[in-house]
Amino acid sequence: MLILECPYCGVKAEETELSAGGEAHLKRYGPGSNDDEFHDYLFMRENPKGVHFERWRHANGCGKWFHAARCTMTMEVFGTYSAQTYEPPQEIKDKITAKRPGWSWREYSDASE
Amino acid sequence: MSNPVTATNGAEFTGIATVKDAGLQGMITLRGDLSSSVLGAAVKAATGAEVPAQGKVSVVESGAAAWMSPDELLLLVPYGEAVAKTAALAEALSGEHALAANVSDARSYFSISGAGARETLAKIAPVDLSPEAFAAGDFRRSRTAQVAAAFWMEEDGSFRLVCFRSVGAYMFNLLSNAAHPQSSVDVY
């Protein structure tokens, strides 16, 4: 059972305090988007073995949504960060690079490569 | 017109801890910019307490302010003054983006006191309640068995717990069960 530190209230919350919210950093497509864009936005998701970015909500706690970067294979948590961002912060990306050189996920990857 | 009543009507149970319906308590949900001096002044005016730090509650004689989230406080005021104080807060904060809502009647409020108070809570909440980790003035929102709740520790070592009114009876039974006289864990 995972523990994630909520970046809003600082609580190291166990999974029963949290609710999972699926993949992070989806770009919303609304009216004006074409069928493919909208389809991908609604349905296409990453399913990586390794580095992954997710949304979580501290539901039984401060109620805030946040982002988590973790490894789906080892459960290692590289970091949690604000929900109010369109992409993983550099600091998180650096942490992942340090632990998983050569990583990539959607359009993000090990910047040192 | 009528006498307002709590959901558990003064219920009390004593085992390894004493669990008590703590009665009608004025409570105001305040959302806004917690760093704003206007908000700080309004909180002080309403409760007498300062805006608490993250994870803390500031308790004073006339009330308390508890940190619910980066943009939310729970204010404690006398029950009979909650409506007026909510209005006063709204008035004081009319120039900012803020929301004050009277939630006094939406909550059940309990005290848990006695030697087994820490253990009673530690049976239902995934929270480190050891004296090293949880002290007077600490405030925590969490899960208690199957419902959400918030609790904090008073200076005298007793706890106060707030949950939704609809589950007040569940919470009282849950706490009483956890405080069963023969269920001391003997670690705290």
Add this chain to the structure above:
Amino acid sequence: MSTRLAKQGRLIDRSKKIDFTFNGKRMQGYAGDSLASALLANDQVMMGRSFKYHRPRGVVAAGSEEPNALMQLGTGDRYEPNQRATTTELFSGLSAASQNHWPSLEFDVLSINNKLSRFLTAGFYYKMFIHPRPLWKHVYEPIIRKSAGLGAAPEAELKDPDTYEHFYFFADVVVVGGGVAGLQSAKAAAASGAKVLVLEQNNHWGGRAPVDGGTIDGEAPEVWIEKTLEELRGMKNVTLRDRCMSSGVYDHGYVLGYERLTDHVPGQGGPRHRLWRIRAKQIVTATGAIERPLSFAGNDVPGVMLAASMRDYVVNWGVNPGQKVVVATNNDDAYRTALCLHEAGVEVVRVVDARETGGGALMEAVREKGIRVELGRAIAKVKDGPRVTKVAICAQNGEGGAREEVEADAVAMSGGWSPVVHLWSHCGGKLNWDKENAFFRPDPARPPLGDNGAGFVIASGSANGNLGLAAVLEDAAAAGAQASEAAGFPAKTTQAPKGVSEDESLMEPVWLMPAKADIKLRMKTWLDYQNDVKVSDVQLAAREGYESVEHTKRYTTLGMATDQGKLSNINGLAILADSLNSEIPQVGTTTFRPPYHPISMGAIGGEARGEIFQPVRKTPIYDWNDANGADWEPVGQWRRPFAYTRSGESRHDAVNREVKNTRENLGLLDASTLGKLIVKGPDAGKFLDMMYTNMMSNLKIGKCRYGLMCSENGFLSDDGVVARIDEDTWLCHTTTGGAESIHGHMEEWLQTEWWDWKVYVANVTEQYAQVAVVGPKARKVLEKLNNKAGGGMDLSKDALPFMEWRDGQIGGFNARAYRISFSGELSYEIAVAASEGQAFWDALMEAGKEFNVMPYGTETLHILRAEKGFIMIGDETDGTVIPQDLNLQWALSKKKEDYLGKRAHLRSHMADPDRWKLVGLETVDGSVLPDGAYARGNGINANGQQNVIGRVTSTYYSATLGRGIAMGLVKHGPKRMGEVIEFPGTDGKIYQAKIVDPVFYDKEGEKQNV
């Protein structure tokens, strides 16, 4: 025979006799006995029958690894099957019974299976009973279920009278195991100041050391154990728990501890078991090692035991398991048993050592006692009757011929040791094969990884593959120090105590005894006692192509019983590897999964039983409802009255009465459960325009509007009335089930998409008791309340028109009144403070007497809305329905550029003209359509099923109209008005229904607008 010895028994108190019964027979033991030791003391070696062949079985081990001695314990509501005699502490009045036999343990009809065992090989059931298919369910399965199995299930109607609880605990270091390794690790970790929790599954500390002997710091192990315990008990940062087994290690340092509080004092009061839900920064597994059986024919005959367990019975409980014992071994440790037995006055007939070269100092010590030791020899076969009667001895390196038979009544066997690596492995710790000792041991380079990517489990002592006291203690000290370091507490240099034990010469792997045992012997050579898996079964599986260890496990059921193969796994792997001409590390182990040892369902459920099984949400009017005939219906976690039945009245009668009375007079509905969300801020209007399909930003202050919500993929998710409170504040009503989810939905969009929008949301659902005052007399009763109070808000049509709200006083209560109607009648929904809800309800009931007021429940609410053709989220919608399907196009704003669901409605399937659409349905004969019935179309689909063209979404008897009414979704429905379609019911009837307009009553909507 097995008897109590005059001396020995370090754990029993001979001054305290304890009476108990086994299979109804009265027996006596001592305080400190396990049920197993007490049974042995009463010469009860046979303790059960096996799972498949019903072979007589005796106790093999002395701890949680025991596969055979499973008991049915207790009677009545405290009855429990499959409890291990070895882990059951004896208490006064204990009643145990053996299981899986009929009519008795001694004579069992189904032991015929034993004679048929030649045919009941691995995969037998799969092969035999596959054809003909129908026979499986009606013939084979009932017979097999009766013949196979463990204890009988408890009676369904009985309820466990005991209680259980959870306890959350946080520690820097959790040490699992209270043997000398665990205690030393705990000591080393605690010295750093780290918070340490030590869990010991037994009721006594020290593990095997007091039995195995040797010295620690020059003294007997018991002395060191007592001293160390005292030291640890005196440390504030150390918590010691016995009778508390760690059942599993999970991600991120989560450990479960299963504490048995009153199993040994049943009925004492307080919780029976406590499940410790622990978070540890580091976990030290000092779980010891388990001895392996030897694989020889008849190794399951009662009286054959693990050598070290036999020693346990002698030393710990003063019980000798036999008078004439043969010891069989491939290592030096079993010689300790020979010495121990000899010292206890038991005749050791032979030591049969499979090694050609034999052992070291311990062997010499045995020889010195005059005990005959035979090298390079094996047990060919143990003869039963049903207990051990004779042992046939042969050369190890042969097929089992040229036997010598000796008389014996017990056999002590030792096939070497396996470190208990379960907890290490639960969360991904990897193992290495130690060729020298023939066991898997934890690979410290590949531990389970925690949230920081570093290892969080450290194995200690013999669980880490160390044998001998010196190595165990040194490793344990290092493990404790390493754990505290990793937990952030710099270790103080702790000197490991000096352990001294006899030097041992190398063991020699022996996977079959004799090495080339013929098939007749192999078919009587057991690997998994509990599931009756033999050497020949694993060999057969390999021949049939089950090369993966996981497949072999499932095909043969090796290691799948409640002991999870603690004794059998390695022996089975070795046989499989041999059959595949492979090596053990290449074959690998099966996956170790929690729990290590079965734990009670009660402990898992914890406090959640009876009244607090789950939270029941109660409105402020709950108690009144309950006292006044409420026939409760669960709505999410809420309880709402379905109807208020009066004495002598059926549910149906009550509903009809409530419907008619509300239409004709006055009804009250406890509507407190409806969600109420305050949405406030400069951008609140803009935000609500995104949330709702229709426009909310232009709603005038003081007015209400019905709104629809869709998910981003266009499906209807909620609906409700929105009220504009002031310039930047709206109050949104949600469905009863929607309060929390819609609140969460709003927060999600605000926090994760439009975080620069200035909007706050607060869930004030439970602040209010909300009462719907409904019917032609609704205004009258409220005005009466106001008159009585000497004033109040103006409730007239002009002052408070339909779809508006006002704040003010009603009957002296501070109230907010909404003129909204879900029934089509004149209706006010009045919100008062929840704490005053009951008083307000009482006032309405009192004042309403002259208007014939009656409360009504959810069924009447449903009927009233269905008569008006109003949709209900969850009835007309099911997560696949869009507003267009329900003819709600009017609520889809064309002015707005965007709202959740708008883009999705443009997808081709959403715009398909063939989508089923909402219509009303009237049965031709006036009867009530069955709920959920499908309308049949022409022809059949690709699966050969009848095509369908629609389904019933809501169906009721309308007391107002005196007939059944229904709504449904029908293909091209609105274009087929007047057409009659057919709904086959599950009762065999075909219901004919006419497609009609869904508004059945007051089509012009005049009644609500008076």
